[in-house]
Amino acid sequence: MTAARSAGRSRDIRLAYLLLTPTLLLLLTTLAYPIGWEVWTSLTDLSPLNDRPTAFVGAENYRRLVADPLFWRAAIITVAYATLTCAVKLAVGLGFALLLARPFRGRTLVFLAVFLPWAYPASVSVIGWYWTLSPPIPTAYSVFMGNLKYTVDGLLGSGAWAFTSVTLFNIWRGSSFVGVFLLAGINAIPPELFECALLESKSAWRRFRFVTVPLLKPFLALAVFLSLTTAFADLANVWMLTAGRIVYPVIGTHAYWLAIHGGQFGPASALSLTLVPLLLGVLFLLFRMFDPPEARRT
């Protein structure tokens, strides 16, 4: 009996690996290999402009980055952008979720409205969004937008308005996803818990702080992580769309610029990898919240 069971178990394990193959193959070709290439290249002076063979330069590219004040400026802007968009998306999204948690007349309509910014394909809404905020000259609203642009650029430096528009776009789209995601989280919480809380405390704030937030913690953490990843994707999309017209220094776009226009693959790879340890740290912190070790059942 035990022999049969263990034979079944090892068959299960073989099947499991077989079923994992497509996913792993996809990740290997489109993620693992490119990352490996970037890591290796970041340690060399690879460039299509070089005549001599590519040399291994060790941590030279990284050393030069650390010494570059422009890098630190870009890093600060990137981290600030990610933190700010994330915090606002979380706040607005949580607001949406709480608003939609209780039944009321017309809830379906409001729910669909909240779902819309995320469902509306960002690949094209970003086109509409960008050209609305920086419109071509002859439209009826271009004067207003133009004034806004010059005011913001005047205050924060050239390119600030374009960067602000990406930030707004990411918040608009991301808060919709976070809202729907947290609504799913609230639905997963047994209603008895909220009823108990209602008996325990009259203060809505205390119920929110000591019941809703702790119960939602895993969902909040997952939402933070997913919205971080889209923050970078949106930035890259807009940058690409406007052919680099966002002149604000941000790590991802700056790396792309170095690689494609400067032909400096080595430094560009080093630059684009600088964010990874940071994100890895964030992920580890969040893992503790949404995948706690003690909750594991076998």
Place this chain on the structure above:
Amino acid sequence: MSRRPWWRGLGHRALLVIATVYCVFPIYFMLVQSLKTPEEDVFGNPFIVVSPTLENFQELFGREGEVRGFVGSALRRSYPFLDWLVNTLVVFAGSVMATLVASVAAGYALGRLRPPGFQWWRRAIFATYIVPQTILFIPLYQVVSVLELDDNMLALLLIYPTMALPFCVWMLSGYFQQLPREIEDAALIEGASRAGAFFRIVLPMSRPVLVAAGIFTLGIVASDFMIASVFLLTPHNQTITAGLGTFDVALDELAAVAGVNLLAIPVVTISAVFARGFVRGLTASMVEGA
């Protein structure tokens, strides 16, 4: 429970209105622009359309090989919009299917068959999200050229699934993990094969989660602009996204906005139809603490 005072009810309603306007207004604005004539675009009120017209939409389809327009006709190119539409459908549908198949297989393997260290597999796959794919272009380009998929929609079918897979695998493996084992065991005792039990019982039961994974993937695939415009260069091979990116918006603003809406309408319709299922599926996949 006591009745809520009238001002709280009013406050609630006001918040609902604000939320709805905030979410819908940018989309409404784009829709209005796409229905305008060039004259109205310049002189009219930007928030409303007085005499709506479909000419911007017609222009997208009517452009094939025909040179028209009054602002420097040489500058106005023709766009194979029908080709773009077909390519987009193929890429979107293909990516969603590929992602679902791969993530259901991986999710079942990790959630139910549980090879040694499955929790770490699960975490490692999810952790691949920390690398934004958009910074990996040059090596991705090498992969695509080695496979000879350059300027081919298949390149997108290779890259897109990876953008949604980590979360879909996470979701599905979590779901399969908490699905009671007895459901499957009962079928196995009745003499069904493992595959039979899976396809006839487990898969139909998992519909909400599959819907959630599918809509999530559609959202991710539909939001990429960068990959599409880097890997698809010839007009006939482009998707709507890549194609619209080449519009000179100063001249073709209205047609571009019309194109935006043309892609958005089917995607939004599909998402709206499955919106409730999306929430249900997300809930179902995470009932047990993520």
